Amino acid sequence: MLEFLRPDLAAFAAYQPHPGGPDDPAIALDRLDTNECPYSLPDDLKDKLARTYERAIETNRYPDGSHADLKTAIAEYVCESAAAVGVEAAIAPERISVGNGSDELIRALLIATCLGDRGRVLVAEPTFSMYGILARTLGVPVVAVGRSPDFAIDLDAASAAIADPDASPVRIVWTVHPNSPTANALSPAELDWLRSLPDSILVAIDEAYFEFSGQTVVGELAARPNWIVLRTFSKAFRLAAHRVGYAIGHPDAIAVLEKVRLPYNLPAFSQAAASTALIHRRELLAAIPEIQAERDRLLAAFRDLPALTVWPSDANFIYARLAAPGADADAALADLCRQLKARGTLIRHTGGGLRITVGSPPENDRTLARLRELLGGTA
Numbered sequence: 001m002l003e004f005l006r007p008d009l010a011a012f013a014a015y016q017p018h019p020g021g022p023d024d025p026a027i028a029l030d031r032l033d034t035n036e037c038p039y040s041l042p043d044d045l046k047d048k049l050a051r052t053y054e055r056a057i058e059t060n061r062y063p064d065g066s067h068a069d070l071k072t073a074i075a076e077y078v079c080e081s082a083a084a085v086g087v088e089a090a091i092a093p094e095r096i097s098v099g100n101g102s103d104e105l106i107r108a109l110l111i112a113t114c115l116g117d118r119g120r121v122l123v124a125e126p127t128f129s130m131y132g133i134l135a136r137t138l139g140v141p142v143v144a145v146g147r148s149p150d151f152a153i154d155l156d157a158a159s160a161a162i163a164d165p166d167a168s169p170v171r172i173v174w175t176v177h178p179n180s181p182t183a184n185a186l187s188p189a190e191l192d193w194l195r196s197l198p199d200s201i202l203v204a205i206d207e208a209y210f211e212f213s214g215q216t217v218v219g220e221l222a223a224r225p226n227w228i229v230l231r232t233f234s235k236a237f238r239l240a241a242h243r244v245g246y247a248i249g250h251p252d253a254i255a256v257l258e259k260v261r262l263p264y265n266l267p268a269f270s271q272a273a274a275s276t277a278l279i280h281r282r283e284l285l286a287a288i289p290e291i292q293a294e295r296d297r298l299l300a301a302f303r304d305l306p307a308l309t310v311w312p313s314d315a316n317f318i319y320a321r322l323a324a325p326g327a328d329a330d331a332a333l334a335d336l337c338r339q340l341k342a343r344g345t346l347i348r349h350t351g352g353g354l355r356i357t358v359g360s361p362p363e364n365d366r367t368l369a370r371l372r373e374l375l376g377g378t379a
């Protein structure tokens, strides 16, 4: 290792987007391993964006570093979409910070709370890997607790970790609502526990899959200054290519995120894409009921595969484990993923199970056919 580098970073591996070996160019892949929407933006919206690029974006100028228009549009969408699921929320643009993907906001929150040996973060595994990865790259310790058989957070273990007098303070509790990879939303008991945490702990609630779950805590933000909600345009809004995420929280916390983020973190074209997607949200989000119905169709079919145990899903993906895991379940799952990939279906092996994104109807038909072929089963 070069002497000027931090030695602790030698143990890290760079993030690998599609692990599982090299792609065979002869096989068209159904990419069902990263929970994106199966559909790109419609052509007419791409044309509109192309015209914005031609006519409105000055490539020699820095983008709007304040994200003012985008924040206004996001605030309106957050309130409107909450109202649509029966949640009253008054979110002003001062309560919003926009990041280069929510990944950037996760790092900004770590910088704002933990850097300089101020404390640790808590995760309940299995969960979104970025919370732990980004913390460790910053030298921030991570305490991991487990989950119950239905994937609720082990609240006793979490409370014990927070109360530990021999460890540095827990500054962030990371949660996902619904969780990835296990697809369960926070339960009333988990939410009550989060409400009981002191103001010295930031409660981060990642709602990356809100549009699929219809569940949100944004209605509680006004009363809870230590809560922050994260959202993204990478999933339901079909903009993973553009890297846009946002945080919603107390104006003082948001002001600090604005200080620690990079000055021009969001390229002009990404801002234009997010604004266009919000203007056309009705059309884009019209695909959600189809994806939910496909999810339920897949779930029902997976339940007929005796080799798999599947759990309910509040998201656009399904989590499954082997019904009879045996001594080396992970090797068996890795092998299953390799065989699926050889047939053209890419899924994610994570947390001792399989995370399978709900794709388009033809993709889902192929997922099912290939799983039946590899696992047996009659359905």
Ligand SMILES: *Cc1c(COP(=O)(O)O)cnc(C)c1O
Binding pocket: 035, 100, 101, 102, 103, 104, 128, 176, 180, 206, 208, 231, 232, 233, 234, 235, 240, 243, 244, 245
């Ligand atoms: C996909 C996902 C995100 C999105 O991250 P971006 O950086 O905005 O693309 C965030 N959180 C969770 C839990 C996710 O699954």
